[in-house]
Amino acid sequence: MENQGNKKIAVVIPARGGSKGIPRKNIKLLAGKPMIAYIIESAKKVKGIDRVIVSTEDKEIAEVAKKYGAEVPFIRPMELATDEVATLPVLQHAIKELKSKEGYIPDYVLLVYPTSPLLKSERIQQAVNMALEHDADSVVSGTYDKGHYWVEVEGGYERLYPRKLENRQLTKPLFKENGAIYLTRTNILMRQVVADKILPLFMNSDENVDVDDMADFNRVEGILRTS
Numbered sequence: 001m002e003n004q005g006n007k008k009i010a011v012v013i014p015a016r017g018g019s020k021g022i023p024r025k026n027i028k029l030l031a032g033k034p035m036i037a038y039i040i041e042s043a044k045k046v047k048g049i050d051r052v053i054v055s056t057e058d059k060e061i062a063e064v065a066k067k068y069g070a071e072v073p074f075i076r077p078m079e080l081a082t083d084e085v086a087t088l089p090v091l092q093h094a095i096k097e098l099k100s101k102e103g104y105i106p107d108y109v110l111l112v113y114p115t116s117p118l119l120k121s122e123r124i125q126q127a128v129n130m131a132l133e134h135d136a137d138s139v140v141s142g143t144y145d146k147g148h149y150w151v152e153v154e155g156g157y158e159r160l161y162p163r164k165l166e167n168r169q170l171t172k173p174l175f176k177e178n179g180a181i182y183l184t185r186t187n188i189l190m191r192q193v194v195a196d197k198i199l200p201l202f203m204n205s206d207e208n209v210d211v212d213d214m215a216d217f218n219r220v221e222g223i224l225r226t227s
Contacts, residue, residue, distance in 0.1 A: 007132060008050045009183075010098070010106035011043045013070065014090050015114045016081040017058030021213045026114040027064045028217070031224035035211065036061065037068040038117035038224075043110075044069050045121035048128045050106060055094050057081040074101065087111065088193050095186060109189055111182040115211040117220055119180050127181045127201050137188055137195035141181035143205050145174040175200045180208040 015036055019025040027034040036054070043052045054065035055076050062072040074097040080090055091109060098104045108131060112119065127139045146168075150157040162171050181201060188195050209220050 007048075007108060008104075008106040009048055009108045009110055009128060009131075010050055010104075011052045011110045011112060012091055012094050013039060013043070013052070013054045013065075013112055013114060014087060015054050015056045015058075015061050015065065016076070017056065017061055018081060018083070020083070022211070022217060025211065025217075027061055030117060030217065031221050034064050034068070035117050036065060036114040039112050039114055039119060040065060040068045040070045042119055042121040043112060043124060046125045046128055048125075048132065049110065051104075053094065053098075055090055073098065088189070091189050091193070095189060106186055108183055109186055111184075111193070112180065113210070116180050116208050117211065118223060119208055123201070123203060123207065124181060127183045130199050130201060131183050134199060136183075136199045137185050138198040139181065139183040139201055140177055140194055140198045141179075141201040141203050141208070142175050142177040143203055145176040146171070147174070175202075178203060178205075178208050179210050 013036070015026040017024065022028060026036045030038070040052060040054070043049060052070045054062065054070045054072050056062050056065065056072065057076040057078050062075065065072055076090065076093065080093055091111060095109065110124070110127070112124065123141065127141065130136060131139045148162065149160040151160040161174065180203065182194060184194050209216055211217050211220055
């Protein structure tokens with residue numbers, strides 16, 4: 001793939017085998033092919049991406065990932081494949097493995113999930129372009145959120161945002177992560193998933209569905225079969 005700006009960008013797709021809501025979710029057939037295949041194929045179309053890597057502890061997922069063009073240069077240890085493990089140590093493990101085994105250190109890591117089969121390559125491309133053009137520390141996808149929020153405190157709820165009620169036109173909308181794209185400098189990932197200041201990539205609310213349960217799965221399958 002063409003590499004823009006001489007920056008190495010590695011996609012990392014975490015895909016463990018122990019999903020409970022939908023057993024074997026990441027490789028379950030979705031509109032005719034394993035769910036993980038969609039995000040692999042989308043990522044491989046993006047210019048400027050150096051490698052597309054799947055991090056998994058599961059041999060069957062590894063074989064499916066390789067079939068659709070991803071690399072599986074290491075097997076994730078079981079202790080990093082439980083329900084309780086957050087994404088950050090999984091990414092840090094991937095970075096350390098690539099460095100120790102290959103001497104490969106990307107400038108950026110682009111995190112996307114198998115559970116985002118509707119995510120288009122054009123949006124991933126936009127994130128890559130934004131990072132390179134603006135020398136950004138992080139690019140994160142999400143949506144505008146014009147809601148009013150209250151937080152639970154002892155004895156009830158108190159207003160969280162906006163603190164001061166104004167005319168709707170004067171209230172600044174929030175940016176809400178949609179869980180689709182996280183692109184961050186590798187050195188920052190050794191501390192946290194995204195930088196303290198990000199560039200937001202605004203998406204429409206229907207562009208990404210995080211497949212968490214069978215209702216999500218059936219909805220996405222219907223979209224894919226009719227698109």
